Amino acid sequence: MNLTKELRLKQLANNVRIGIIEGVYNAACGHPGGSLSMADIMTYLYFEELNVKPDEPGWSDRDRFVLSKGHTAPVLYATLAERGFFDKEELKTLRKTASRLQGHPDMKCVPGVDMSTGSLGLGFSAACGMALAAKVDGKSYRTYAVLGDGESEEGQVWEAAMFAAHYKLDNLVAILDLNGLQIDGAITEVMNPTPHDDKFRAFGWHVITIDAHDFSEIESAFSEAREVKGKPTVIIAKSIKGKGVSYMENACEWHGQAPKEDLYKVAIADLMRIAEELK
Numbered sequence: 001m002n003l004t005k006e007l008r009l010k011q012l013a014n015n016v017r018i019g020i021i022e023g024v025y026n027a028a029c030g031h032p033g034g035s036l037s038m039a040d041i042m043t044y045l046y047f048e049e050l051n052v053k054p055d056e057p058g059w060s061d062r063d064r065f066v067l068s069k070g071h072t073a074p075v076l077y078a079t080l081a082e083r084g085f086f087d088k089e090e091l092k093t094l095r096k097t098a099s100r101l102q103g104h105p106d107m108k109c110v111p112g113v114d115m116s117t118g119s120l121g122l123g124f125s126a127a128c129g130m131a132l133a134a135k136v137d138g139k140s141y142r143t144y145a146v147l148g149d150g151e152s153e154e155g156q157v158w159e160a161a162m163f164a165a166h167y168k169l170d171n172l173v174a175i176l177d178l179n180g181l182q183i184d185g186a187i188t189e190v191m192n193p194t195p196h197d198d199k200f201r202a203f204g205w206h207v208i209t210i211d212a213h214d215f216s217e218i219e220s221a222f223s224e225a226r227e228v229k230g231k232p233t234v235i236i237a238k239s240i241k242g243k244g245v246s247y248m249e250n251a252c253e254w255h256g257q258a259p260k261e262d263l264y265k266v267a268i269a270d271l272m273r274i275a276e277e278l279k
Contacts, residue, residue, distance in 0.1 A: 001216045009215050011278050012082060013043040014271055017244045019078030021267045023094035023101070024258040030094060030103065033254040034148060035075035037179045037212065037239040042079040044218045045144060054084040057111040063141050064130045066115045068123030069148035069177065070104040071256070076113070077101050085112035120148070121156030124174065128164045131172035131232075146175045150182030152193040158203065164232040165204030172232040173225045174205075177212070179241035181252040200234045212237035246270050 016039045024030035046052070050063045067076045074094065081088045086100075093099035100109040104118035114130070117123035127145035134141050151157060164172055176196055184190050193199075197207045206228045210217040218237075225233040241255070242248025245267045259267055 001219050006215050007278060009040075009043055009047065011275070012047055013040045014244070014274050014278060015082050016043055016075065016078045018268065018271050018275075019081055019088060019091050020074040021245070021259070021264065021271065023074045023077060023091045025261075025264040025267075026092040027095040028258050030074055030258050031071045031256050032074065032245070032258065033181070033241040033248055033251070033256075034069060034177060034179065035072040035078075036243045036245060036248065037241045038072060038075050038146060038175075038177050038237075039078075039243065040213050040215065041146070041175055041177075041218060041237055041239075042075050043082075044215060044222070046079050046083045048219070049222050050144065051141070052083075052112070054080075054112070057085060061139065061141055064114045064127070064143040066123045066127040066130070066143070066145040067105055067117055068127065068145050069120065069151050070117030070123060072146075072148070073101070073103060073105050076105055077110070080110070080112040083112070086110075120151040121154035121160070123147075124151075124157055125160040125163075127172065127174070128160050128167075128169060131164065131169040132167055134171055135167070135169070142171045142173065143169075144173045144175065146177060148182070149176060149178045149180065149187050149193065149196070150190070152176065152196060153187070153191040158199075161200065161203040161205065161232075168230050169232045170229050173222070174232065174234040176234060176236045177239055178236055179239045181241045181250070181255065183252065183255040185252055196234075196236055200236075204231055206231050206233040207236065208233065209236045209238065212239035213243060244271055244274060 105113045131143040248254040
């Protein structure tokens with residue numbers, strides 16, 4: 001990846017992180033930690049990988065995206081707004097009465113949302129169905145799904161993984177956000193789902209492991225996934241929960257709470273400092 005492209009993606013991802021913080025702060029609730037950890041992956045997806053049209057969100061040949069860990073809706077909304085699906089000012093309406101931007105994505109209300117998600121595991125299953133539908137209909141669109149590492153403790157995730165391998169869904173890419181933390185603590189202490197790589201291989205998947213914050217590795221992973229035939233691909237993205245905000249990084253207490261005004265100012269200052277460094 002050339003330096004100009006990498007810089008542009010880093011700037012966009014930082015904008016997405018600012019959007020996440022603006023949303024959860026104005027809502028006084030939400031899930032910033034796991035949203036911030038996926039900002040780089042989401043930025044790459046929507047600005048490089050996905051074939052989508054912001055001015056025609058229902059375009060039938062678009063690539064599909066499913067945020068299976070639906071509680072991290074702030075990162076999806078902030079990315080969609082940055083990509084031009086709706087105005088960034090709308091991010092400040094997160095979780096408010098009559099807002100389109102509720103705590104979990106709603107495909108009936110929000111342009112660019114392909115699947116309503118919330119109950120963990122269900123989004124991944126829906127993504128498998130979308131990928132199979134493309135095969136049956138002879139369509140070339142691809143399907144992508146982001147899962148949480150805590151979500152991988154759900155049995156339905158592994159039923160879906162078995163389904164995808166059985167039907168040879170090589171048009172499906174799952175991205176596992178491996179930040180190591182869930183709302184109650186370390187995933188290895190709550191209900192250890194590791195090792196993810198060996199498990200997915202055993203279920204018949206092609207496995208790629210990357211640094212979720214390295215755009216060169218992200219690009220290489222998606223490029224490799226496009227070349228895989230006869231099986232689905234999972235990208236295990238090793239990330240930092242709360243990435244970009246000093247006091248949120250690797251802190252499970254920021255899984256599901258919003259900063260008050262003083263800490264909101266610290267978060268914005270952190271991100272504006274990064275923005276200055278990227279100029």
